[in-house]
Amino acid sequence: MPKLRAEQLGSALTKQLAPIYLVSGEEPLLIQECCDQIRAAARKHGFSERDLYHADTSFDWGQLLAAANSLSLFAEKKIIELRMPSGKPGDKGGKILQEYAESPAPDNVLLIVTEKLDSATQKSKWFKAIEDAGQHIQIWPITIAQLPRWIGLRLQSAGLRADSDAIELLVSRIEGNLLAAAQEIEKLKLLAHNNHISYELMASVVADSARYDVFGLADKALHGDARAAVKTLQGLRSEGTEPINVLWAITRDIRTLIQVSQAVAQGKHFDWAAKQAGVWEKRQPLIQAALRRLKPAHLQQLLRKANGIDKAVKGMRNAEPWDELLDLILNIAGVQSLNMHNERLSLKH
Known part of the structure; x- marks a missing residue:
């Protein structure tokens, strides 16, 4: 069956209830509302019971087949909901999902909820089997313009x-x-x-409900939007976020920038280098924009500063982590608050 947009789901549910639904994307509200619509439609068709499973790294995929094959004492039909955040079921999980999709149980509706699925996953056998048997609702982020x-x-x-x-x-x-x-x-x-x-x-x-999250902070800094990045950093601090969590996200992106920069310097194409570094297609323009501002020596300086902040967080260095995180964010965004010489001196204390 063809992919559905979120706004098309309601109409599709009134026409036919599919045996399998896969909801993927990055917008929690839209994902939640799509799942609510599917559950409500299933209940109207007599699927009154619900089994919920979380497919983490330790998940026993045999539970899924057992749930599909077991008869309920309380209801004839049930919804089997599988939360699979990574979208990566692994070899065993992929085989079980493919096996289920090739012969879905008539007394079950399988609802799979994942984050955004990359192009490689959408070419996998398990995904194609589910798409053939059911409906894939792909949730796209709402842009500022939209x-x-x-x-x-x-x-x-x-x-x-x-x-x-x-x-x-x-x-x-x-x-x-x-x-x-x-x-x-x-x-x-x-x-x-x-x-x-x-x-x-x-x-x-209307309250000020800006979404302060460490990943949004990193994206704003990479984009070069210093004002928005500082506002987000201040919001994270006021909400009680631990500085080590902010530092983790920022350091991860600094290391990614270094890896991509080194590959490009060796003659590799940026798209290839970004893919090898695990950069999603959506974030590649951010990485590319940051690399136009941040040269290799500057990136190494930023990594040294991040290591210094890590020591400050752990009490191994006398410094205020939040103040230094602010300085780090400004530097990534293109605002040079310290020169390299002063930076090296500050990290010695």
């Missing part, structure tokens, strides 16, 4: 009308966090007069 329209449609479906400047204000406050946007719209439903949302009402009720 966000005003998405929020407008969301407000409309909630029975609300909003001025364009009110929508723009909500977009600026939630910074891509769809779950925060959905929560704010629920609040607005209770407060709107005649179902109308003015700029003044939006400003008075």
